[in-house]
Amino acid sequence: MSIALSEQEILRRESLQQLRDLGINPYPAEAFDVTAFAQDIKENFESSPDIYQHVVLAGRIMSRRIMGSASFAELQDSTGRIQVYLKRDDICPGEDKTLYNTVFKKLLDLGDYVGIKGYVFLTQTGEISVHVQEMTLLSKSLKPLPVVRRDEEGNIFDAFTDPELRYRQRYVDLTVNPEFKQIFINRSKVISSMRDYFNSEGWMEVETPILQPVHGGAAARPFTTHHNTLDMKLYLRIANELYLKRLIVAGFDGVYEFGKMFRNEGMDRTHNPEFTSVEIYVAYKDYIWMMAMVEACLEHVTRAVHGIPVVQVGENEINFEGPYTKLSMYDSILKYTGIDVSAMDEAGLRKICADLGIEVDDTMGKGKLIDEIFSEKVEANLIQPTYITDYPIEMTPLAKKHRTKDGLVERFELFVNGKEIANAYSELNDPIDQRQRLEEQLVLAGRGDEEAMAMDDDFLRALEYGMPPTSGLGIGIDRLVMLMTNQHTIQEVLFFPQMRPEKKARVVTAEDFVKIGVPAEWVPVLNKMGFNTIEELKAANPNKVFNDLGGMRKKLKLDITMPAKEIVLAWFV
């Protein structure tokens, strides 16, 4: 990133100063109360024109078409764009035409925030527009926005599409690509409609620790941090499950939490180091009950976003009306591979993996091997919402043993469009069983499984006091939002996806150069030549710098005195 301002940025700063010289504050403190919005005017003006005879709007100038003493501009507010019409003699009724000729035509730029007062009318070409009677500068923009052009049919030219710039500068993205705002509006609807549903059932929203001394409740590598006063290691939570269960022990019948989880794993189009989940625990329920709840909840959410329980995702039309297909883990593998793995031991499973060409390693236990076969051969086939139920006990240390089937637990995952969306159990509340299951995880950890769960003695103590039978559910909100908004990368549903740091511009003041004897007027020239720090300058060849200074003076047509060669050489001492 260059320190030097671009030509356009310099011009905008000069305009800013000229505005101040004219007594116009480019960043006024006063509130500016609007009475109308672009979208509202465009939708309702023709049916009830009378109520738009005095409107006040505010927004950014996004385009201008100046024709002498009349001009059209597009004003963009939070709801959309509307054309505004300015006539010199209307906004400058007296002799002084400065506001139009100088302020509007010369000193305002695309991207500036202005407030306008006027009336809505129809132009000769039939476009609903606002005839401006007063205009106020609300905020000056110093950096030019990318210009995205659109024609009448809505075709987009010169689209601002570079993912790096869009994600790093989301404020620019959503300003020039306002259609992407709908994704985030829908994200908000997903969360608020789900919260409404839970609240209407009488369950309570809670907050549990993000900084945890033991990272439990899921299988993943954590971020670690350090608390200075306590002088102890803390982890950013990979899950909140064990804390929510403590609250069930405490006597709440239904608790849920929306929150960020943190996992120190790879990043790709479905993974961000921090992501949002919702977990909910309801006492005296089981995973059968939970399936019906999820069906009702997701139908409610889909209707809240789309008005109907159906959402189009890529090629697939997905219907969230329940009941959903239910298939046990073993049956699903049988269905899609023709192989019955239900009675196999670890060696048998390894052979099957080898036959199917699935890569495995020595740290994998029986549960993990089955999971590999499932994700390789079954997952992608599950397009319409499908519950996969009854997982092998080895994969699931926090779920209750199946009421009838040996070696399985009462668990389901919901798959939609080939991806896991939700995960639920009849929660394990037998403290002795739970301790054994976590000890087995320690054995896996000993075999080298970095994701095996840690022992949490306080959680076990809580269970020993007694936890009622409980069903719990976790939903990955980002992935649900991807489904609901038909997006195939997680970055598109996160305002600020994680990015590698930008290279920082090296900061140096002109004074530093002046201190070593560089005349102040030559400092920008040195910057232009690529010398942004004293070190960079001193590393260069003094004779070449001297020659280049002359060259730059000529090239830039600078009317400043060339320093003597001895002076230039003295910079390098």
Place this chain on the structure above:
RNA sequence: GAUUUCGUAGCUCAGCUGGUAGAGCAUAACACUUUUAAUGUUGGGGUCCUGGGUUCGAAUCCCAGCGAGAUCACCA
């Protein structure tokens, strides 16, 4: 982490087998009172991501680094 593609003006992009950079929009100046991808004329604007190498000569070829995308691995 691996493989691969990309990085040129404020933005979107050209730039062939190496010969020191172009367009559109934006921007500046002038004209224009209902335009709408406004128009017409004239200008300015570039460490060609960074650092090495090959070469008489590198935006272009080679190597390394940085950043991004895609695919894979890990994970949700």
